[in-house]
Amino acid sequence: MTLSDLAVHLGAELHGDGRLEITGVAPLDRAGPGELAFLNNPRFRKHLPGTRAGAVLCRADDAALCPVPALVISDPYLGYARACALIFPEPLPRAGIHPTAVVDASARLHPGVEVGAQCVVGPECVLDQGVVLGPGCILEADCQVGADTRLGPRVTLYRGTRLGRRVRIHAGAVLGADGFGFAPDQARHWVKIPQLGRVVVGDDVEIGANTTIDRGALEDTVIGTGVKMDNLIQVAHNVHIGDHTALAGCVGIAGSTRIGSHCAIGGGAGILGHLDIADGVTVTAMSFVTRSIREPGVYSSGVPHDTAREWNRSLARLRRMGKRDKGAPGQD
């Protein structure tokens, strides 16, 4: 792909020789001839004058300092994302069912579907065109997978799961396992509540490795369009996640909580059940959301590290203050 072609596809302004062939991408300080680099964060501007990249994606004000051809664009990071997709297009599905895969006779697969080795596709499943199942995927009965959706290796979809189009799920993710619902009986033993809902995932969703999304208890667990979820996230039954919300790794969301659209949930955050989180809410990493949030904004409760010595002092002080207060009149 030539630099000119890239400029056209990205809607970027070309500075320099457009006939240059772009064959790869690399960081600004390491790129060589034929490689495209980008400059988004001003922190890395220092690498621009000395870059040996074939070309650089950058903003207009940086282009002047660029010693090599430049593609000028208002958002170089977005441009880089799109350039990568052009330079490294995903391999097309290799239509066909691997001979070791087990596909139920009642499943309906578009002829262009790729089913990897050792897959299991259950009764009544429907796989639309362009679907790719990596090796070892297991789809229980009655799953529906939209066009151009790609599952990595060893993804599990329990019965009835619905996936939209262009969904991407990474290895080991589990969608539709039973939610965690039990009622105590007279002997204080737990009696299972059958979990009868499904997991329903919109278009353009990405779900990370070993993430788990439980089926709804009575109704469905719903992941909105364009949601991006990292690895090792736990989504409990009946949760709804609004469109274009992003969740970083290790987040846990308890049952029946509804998260709005365009939210960002930081890594390791925990969110209690039966809450409503408004659109446009950012929860910073390692925070603990205990009440509904009605207004967009940034919310936190993560505690930054200190030296163990200082931190133990802070803890001791918090506790001492408690003791003092207890003796004070009119408290509690």
Add this chain to the structure above:
Amino acid sequence: MTLSDLAVHLGAELHGDGRLEITGVAPLDRAGPGELAFLNNPRFRKHLPGTRAGAVLCRADDAALCPVPALVISDPYLGYARACALIFPEPLPRAGIHPTAVVDASARLHPGVEVGAQCVVGPECVLDQGVVLGPGCILEADCQVGADTRLGPRVTLYRGTRLGRRVRIHAGAVLGADGFGFAPDQARHWVKIPQLGRVVVGDDVEIGANTTIDRGALEDTVIGTGVKMDNLIQVAHNVHIGDHTALAGCVGIAGSTRIGSHCAIGGGAGILGHLDIADGVTVTAMSFVTRSIREPGVYSSGVPHDTAREWNRSLARLRRMGKRDKGAPGQD
């Protein structure tokens, strides 16, 4: 199933026409004819007068307001759990070994066992009657699985694992991987401690998707009868969890800790190693248990969210107080 039949099985008092055929369940505000709803939480009582459900499971004092037939019962949630199990009985095991499964000649399988596609069952395994292995399960050598236990897809049992009766394990769970044990040598390199114990699981246990339970180092890791574990929980080597304890998602328990019976551990909680937790302890979500707990009760250290602005002030204050105190005489 008729309403009369349900009343008998649940030990509920029937108000209204018992000949009604119940074909499904649904929430009180959405149920239609033929569907059973339940009213447990008074918060939802407002939906009772207008319900279009076929019948409602509720307490005696709510029955008077119920516009449709009612099943009166002291614990409607428990009744609902049991009704669901009656209306939606689990499919019986389809006895047989899928032709793609690999079962060692020395394994002993009760004739009624169902072994799914792509399973691997190692030497000397014993599977009792009614056992179901979902597709892709892997049982290493010498695993024993009690009657009516059901494994979801892609469950892994390492060698020597013992499961009781009616255990249910969800997709991707791993039981019996090596515990995390290393001794530093003179060069400060880690030397592995071979992990020689097993994982032993009692009857009626449920284990969530992608949860991991490590084998013991010298003795066994033990999960008691009736324990319920959610997804993405980590249980380290030698841990004992007492009967009928429930653990929500993303909990981590370090090595050799013993948790009592009838405990409830909230989501995301972390519990240090070598502790003893008494029976009847509740640990709230996102708490960090650092010392043994001798008395039943509720324990916490989760920090509820605030706006980032307010939270940063709280943090700054805690730190400033520390600085002040350091200057004070007689401190530290």
Add this chain to the structure above:
Amino acid sequence: MTLSDLAVHLGAELHGDGRLEITGVAPLDRAGPGELAFLNNPRFRKHLPGTRAGAVLCRADDAALCPVPALVISDPYLGYARACALIFPEPLPRAGIHPTAVVDASARLHPGVEVGAQCVVGPECVLDQGVVLGPGCILEADCQVGADTRLGPRVTLYRGTRLGRRVRIHAGAVLGADGFGFAPDQARHWVKIPQLGRVVVGDDVEIGANTTIDRGALEDTVIGTGVKMDNLIQVAHNVHIGDHTALAGCVGIAGSTRIGSHCAIGGGAGILGHLDIADGVTVTAMSFVTRSIREPGVYSSGVPHDTAREWNRSLARLRRMGKRDKGAPGQD
């Protein structure tokens, strides 16, 4: 193996009859004839006089009190680790490819390699001598696995993954899934950044069950020599972990962070992205690392549990102080 043999292999001083045959290991208070016990922690010294073990690994000052033959060694725990490995040697690989495994014709496998049932080995993979793939492992194209490396059941290596020698990976771990990289477009939809780097793992690394390590975005994610990682850890793209660092379960590390060598990261800790952590840093469990750490030492922010009553008081106080301060002149 006789006690004399063990003494020679461990470099221990033999006290007592070296002809004793050692057939197993057990805790000091439970070991019987023929079993080796060890005494490292003085807390367990009380069990020494009454032990019925065949022999005891202990320090010189404890040997005097030992009623049975002793192997005297300066570090009994390390000696125990090595003794276990001698008494319970790992089974040798059973050379061969299971007939249900799918191995691409272009993959190069050393003749001594063991490939378990239902494995999938992609094009251009290279497996060196002594490699063992447990059942159900999936290696995408172009993975390289060093000599004597052992993968447990159902491990996934995405394309291009590099593993050193004597690496051990437990069931369900996923190496090389896409990192979590997206750029927002004008409509605030997320555009995927193709993830082009690899995961590169050094020699003698251990990786726990269901742990996930993402491939780099442009460059590689790197796990150093001798690193030990527990279960359910999330390592984001471009992270580097230095040699001989140990990470306990449920740790999450965000993108592009570099952790030094000989660090210890406690369970449940979260580490933000783009940080530098020096060599020799200990982060205690459930801490949240928010800034780079330049000096070795111990760092914390985990909050120890209290009774819920006391803890709620502490929280209320912290919040009240905030309110007071806001009214004070000259603040904020």
